[in-house]
Amino acid sequence: MPTMNTIPISSNVRNLPPSSTLAVSAKARELKARGVDVIGFGTGEPDFDTPRHIVESLHQSVDGGLTRYAPSPGSMDCRDRIASKLRDENGIPVEGRDVVVTVGGKQAIYLAMSCLIEPGRGDEVLLVSPAWVSVPAIVGVCGGVPTEVSGTVETGWKITPEQLEQAITPRTVAVMINSPSNPCGTVYSPDELQALAEVIERHPGLTLLSDEIYEKLIYPEIDPDVRHFSIGSMPGMAQRTITVNGLSKAFAMTGWRIGYLATPAGEGAFAASAAKLHSQMVSSIPAFCMPPIIEALDHGAPEVERMRLSFAERGRLMFGLLDDIDGIRCVRPSGAFYCFPELSGCFGRTSPGGARIENAMDFCNALLEEASVAVVPGTDFGPTAADCCRLSFAASEAEITTGCTRLAEFVSSLT
Ligand code: PLP
Numbered sequence: 001m002p003t004m005n006t007i008p009i010s011s012n013v014r015n016l017p018p019s020s021t022l023a024v025s026a027k028a029r030e031l032k033a034r035g036v037d038v039i040g041f042g043t044g045e046p047d048f049d050t051p052r053h054i055v056e057s058l059h060q061s062v063d064g065g066l067t068r069y070a071p072s073p074g075s076m077d078c079r080d081r082i083a084s085k086l087r088d089e090n091g092i093p094v095e096g097r098d099v100v101v102t103v104g105g106k107q108a109i110y111l112a113m114s115c116l117i118e119p120g121r122g123d124e125v126l127l128v129s130p131a132w133v134s135v136p137a138i139v140g141v142c143g144g145v146p147t148e149v150s151g152t153v154e155t156g157w158k159i160t161p162e163q164l165e166q167a168i169t170p171r172t173v174a175v176m177i178n179s180p181s182n183p184c185g186t187v188y189s190p191d192e193l194q195a196l197a198e199v200i201e202r203h204p205g206l207t208l209l210s211d212e213i214y215e216k217l218i219y220p221e222i223d224p225d226v227r228h229f230s231i232g233s234m235p236g237m238a239q240r241t242i243t244v245n246g247l248s249k250a251f252a253m254t255g256w257r258i259g260y261l262a263t264p265a266g267e268g269a270f271a272a273s274a275a276k277l278h279s280q281m282v283s284s285i286p287a288f289c290m291p292p293i294i295e296a297l298d299h300g301a302p303e304v305e306r307m308r309l310s311f312a313e314r315g316r317l318m319f320g321l322l323d324d325i326d327g328i329r330c331v332r333p334s335g336a337f338y339c340f341p342e343l344s345g346c347f348g349r350t351s352p353g354g355a356r357i358e359n360a361m362d363f364c365n366a367l368l369e370e371a372s373v374a375v376v377p378g379t380d381f382g383p384t385a386a387d388c389c390r391l392s393f394a395a396s397e398a399e400i401t402t403g404c405t406r407l408a409e410f411v412s413s414l415t
Pocket of ligand 1: 044103104105106107132178181182211213246247248249254257258259
């Protein structure tokens with residue numbers, strides 16, 4: 001028997017958890033390939049195509065010869081346009097020099113964390129949780145320690161300023177907040193964010209990372225009071241806040257890989273450091289993607305609104321169906337495109353196929369195997385999320401109705 005020759009893997013990568021969201025998608029794909037009629041609520045991306053005028057702008061860019069290396073942090077007109085968007089729409093006092101255009105919002109988070117965390121020093125990054133599964137992994141890869149301060153289903157998945165204050169330690173270097181939230185679909189009000197920001201203001205060494213990638217997907221149709229607010233617009237916080245955003249979710253451009261970070265910190269000094277790392281990491285996003293960014297920001301609003309209205313309808317539909325199910329508890333979503341039901345009422349029971357449901361993972365596995373509905377277990381979204389699962393309502397109304405009906409039947413069939 002020949003021995004297998006393996007290449008040793010660094011502990012940094014060995015210890016990296018695989019993405020649970022991708023694992024569910026892979027299993028659902030496998031079942032679909034076997035001919036099973038799976039309803040997928042697993043993926044976190046719009047089911048719309050990128051608006052046509054943005055695609056045409058890309059064609060023009062390529063035809064026009066934008067096929068060579070681009071300026072690493074993004075073309076200056078693109079950075080200026082993102083800065084004017086952040087000033088006009090969000091009240092964040094930034095200029096083009098304060099913006100780095102990144103390979104999706106995810107790379108913006110990587111860049112920010114790499115700049116903030118000193119590896120080996122035990123630097124903690126406090127995540128307002130439940131939080132997106134990738135963030136703890138990114139903090140870990142950058143040499144930091146992710147810690148979490150968590151809301152619960154009872155608090156509408158929100159934390160209080162007192163909780164935040166208590167969670168800050170001498171090792172905390174940054175706090176990260178994501179509103180509207182993946183996975184909860186909740187949106188902090190301007191007052192709530194200001195109260196959290198006041199805690200951070202009392203700790204001079206702390207930086208705030210505000211992930212606003214779902215800012216355009218909020219639903220006054222579901223909660224009339226909902227409003228997006230950028231902490232980076234607060235005079236006392238602007239210099240200490242890094243805002244992360246991108247085109248993936250609002251403009252249905254997940255595959256394009258376009259994100260950005262922006263902060264006026266140090267009169268462009270922080271962005272320059274992030275840009276230096278960016279240049280050594282990926283050089284830049286593709287040159288031909290720069291004009292489509294400007295096109296999206298200049299002319300994309302009507303299409304964004306069309307998609308938003310559709311998500312609002314679907315969110316209302318999915319929440320209504322889930323809320324009717326005995327045994328699960330769900331907070332009404334007012335942003336992003338997720339419902340995040342709590343499932344503990346189903347634990348200790350057995351499915352018709354004989355699966356014992358002791359936790360969210362068991363629930364999700366049995367739901368997929370026996371009812372052909374793919375949802376993501378809450379396990380990786382933080383300590384208070386472990387008994388939950390995430391359903392994306394970026395799916396058609398027919399899929400939502402069929403999938404949630406199957407889910408309701410599955411729950412009522414548990415003994
Ligand atoms: N932030 C949150 C909360 C997300 O859910 C995601 C994607 O799922 C991202 C950032 C990254 O988005 P992108 O696809 O632009 O990298």
